[in-house]
Amino acid sequence: MQQHDICILGAGPGGATAALHLANKGLPCVLIDKAVFPRDKVCGDALSGKVVNELKRIAPELPTLLGEQKEQLPSWGIHFISPAGHKLSVPFKPNYDAAQDVPSGYISKRIDFDNFLIEQVKQRPEITLLEGIDIAKVERNAQGYTLTDKSGKHQINTRLLIAANGAHSAFARQEAGIKQEPQHYCAGLRAYYKNVAGLDKDNFIELHFLKDFLPGYFWIFPLPGGYANVGVGMLSETVSQKKVNLKKEMLCMIETHPEFKQRFAGAELMGDIKGYGLPLGSKKRMISGDNYMLVGDAASLIDPFTGEGISNAMISGRWAAAQAELCLQQQNFSADFMQGYDKAVYNRLWKELKLSRRMQQLLDYPWLFNQVASKASKNQALAETISCMFTDLDLRERLKQPSFYLKLLFN
């Protein structure tokens, strides 16, 4: 039986970030994962500017260190392809210079990116990293929680549990009462291909909204070494209502869609097509309670429009570390006190999650989406406005106003 003040369950980006911020504060913790790193995680592998910012907050040198890794590609923007086939290209920075500027985003297989974070963890004496330990039981006790692994050999007592064990967290369901609601949950598939033709020279990621696959989306994200991450995502509600077989649909699009048929003609599927859930942050939830906090996917914080979840996992990990410090200082682990964590996370994220929910709903009106994309593909100023919307939340607010669309349609 081990005794720790703070135990973090799950060493993905959320858990590893929480541990690293605790270490920066000089606070020890135990970080447990069932996997031994490097390990794979089904994902689109796109790291946004928000991830880069969070790396900087852990240690100022980390973004440069990530940029030096040969396992990543810098990415300069997104191509949105509307149901009518209009391509709207949105650079992450307007008027960027790929040769001079520091990239705003990267694409890196999760097996590499998560291990990059774990390498940082391993350098910190404050963090006890336990790999290959599958926690099967988490039980409440008088002081906090007891965690027991599958073999029964490992038992850990903790006063504060930070549950960062991902989309399938049993703790989030059973202890925190977070239900998997199909209207706030997405199903995703990921495949790795080699030699997909026609990838962007500046590694723009591609999000295709195909008319026969709405409200789902199909993506192609370039990776180093001639690889691409290819996948699909669709709201679970739609998957079950329309009885969609995602794998069949994805392969069918690749084989029959006029553009993809050509681009994948010389491509090779590497390994299996794998699926995983995306718990969306389109609804506010209670993400803490007596002696615990939920972080990342366990707290359902994925952006409902873009499917981005790594940065939000890291942001919540950072706030969990800040709350943990307060808990230890004040020796208060009560649900009431822990509410400070919920407030901090939603103060930072709720505005953008709500707006993304709006944009997700735009997919119910493909004609409107087509109009926006068509106009923007011919109008540089509008394309730039949309580009700025990615970084400027006040500008993004305009998407909520019907007048934005009216002006667009009738100008």
Ligand SMILES: Cc1cc2nc3c(=O)[nH]c(=O)nc-3n(C[C@H](O)[C@H](O)[C@H](O)COP(=O)(O)OP(=O)(O)OC[C@H]3O[C@@H](n4cnc5c(N)ncnc54)[C@H](O)[C@@H]3O)c2cc1C
């Ligand atoms: C198909 C798909 C595409 C996506 N694309 C993107 C994208 O391009 N960009 C982006 O930002 N986000 C994307 N996401 C979302 C992103 O993958 C998640 O939001 C992110 O991984 C959340 O990080 P996390 O640390 O909360 O959880 P995870 O990364 O899932 O880490 C959880 C950790 O907990 C461990 N664990 C689980 N159970 C136990 C247990 N019982 N005992 C011990 N350890 C345990 C796991 O081994 C794992 O290491 C995508 C998701 C999917 C499914």
